[in-house]
Amino acid sequence: MRAPRKWILLRGLARGKGHWGTFPQEMQKFFPDDQIEMIDLPGNGERNHEQSPLAIKEYVQDLRANSKFVSEGEPFHLLAISLGAMIAAQWLHEHPEEIIKAHLICTSSSGTSPFYHRYQMHNYFPTLKLFLAGSDAVAYEQAILEMTTNDPARRAAEFPGFVEYSRKYPEARGNVLRQLLAASRFKIPKKLPKEVNLMGSYGDRLVSPQCTLQLGRLWGVEPKMHDSAGHDVPIDDPQWVLEQLL
Template sequence: MTTWVLLRGLAREARHWGGFPDKLRCALPAGDTVVALDLPGNGALWRERSPARVEDMVAAARRTLAGVPHTPPYALVALSLGGMVALQWALEHREEVRGCVLINSSLGRFSPFWRRLRPASYATLLRLLAPGRAAIDRERAILRLTSNLPLAEGTQQAWTAYALEAPVSRGNALRQLKAAALFRAPAAAPGVPLLLVASERDRLVSVECSRAMARHWGAPLRVHPAAGHDLALDDPGWLAGLVADWKTRVS
């Protein structure tokens, strides 16, 4: 039995995974567990201060799991900034991590800043700093930037509700951006199984970031031809099947 821990990206929370956790549960063997975590400053933890270092995000995630009946080792499935958290977790606590699936993530060591965050996305990212009722326009803009495929009915309304119920503060968004910008992984890959997943048409983070990681680490890479940055939203069934197949191969 394996506990799968899902980690989201910048200013996103567990609920933004949408239907992916359920699809992953269905694709995995009976007995496997799927847990979606919120990092400080997001979701259920929106009142907390976001760390400005990925290492401190790892410590926060480990504290959260210490309070629930799930024991390591964990398989980490992580999107964007969450991928950096997963990677650091594997580097610091290899004995706790069974493997990592890194989705549309990036590393400063291997990719320039203009690939890690495409310049055309900067105006939308600035909306993360907009307070109050601006959440409606902001979430619409984020979905336009991160999703390429038809959305499940009610997605935009649900995301707007999340932003109003658990608003990410300007300071927390900036600290999360800082953590992502400053994170540097070592040249050597962590000593756990890796699967890199990317979207060819990602308009936020270039697919070349995942290709660079795959080249440097000799890690397998799977590329979706049409999805956007939020691959778990655009094609959750494809992603769940990919993860389940990877588990079978690794096992």
């Protein structure tokens, strides 16, 4: 019988803990004995009053200082998506003794993929709509989910909760820009001290799936690729993600 595991879950650009939607509940049912800790990036979710750092290393420092699991001194797994996965890779690089394994979903790096793969150009106008949405949480979530999800049924199921969450914890657009800048400048470590579980999707319309495939080549890892999910694979197909964590 497998021993219980500890998990830290990290979200990505402009997304707080609540934007995992029902995934954490599904994960707890799938792994009933495991412990899950979700931490907001500074500037996101419940920490929306804070200013987002401009460097990925600063996110690592911040999250380590805010993690219960880190303070307890027991190693854990990291499950992270997009910007969160960049932070997770840097965390693993700097503090490998803390992490059993990093599970990275749909991420990318400067220097390994061109900018038009890291943020595909057909998303530029929808991103402008996001910034023009102002305090309209409905328009804000519609703009994001249209770029990051492909399954209409899953999108509709999570949408009301996401709108409520974004109304409660509105994202400062300045922090979105700061996070974009941090992501754009980040160069992922060329070597990692441990093997990672790398996941992506051929249906990703926000970040080209070539970014995940390129990281796989860089690290000598065979990525696990979903056939059709959008960038936000945990929303589009939570069961698939959970099966990759076995």
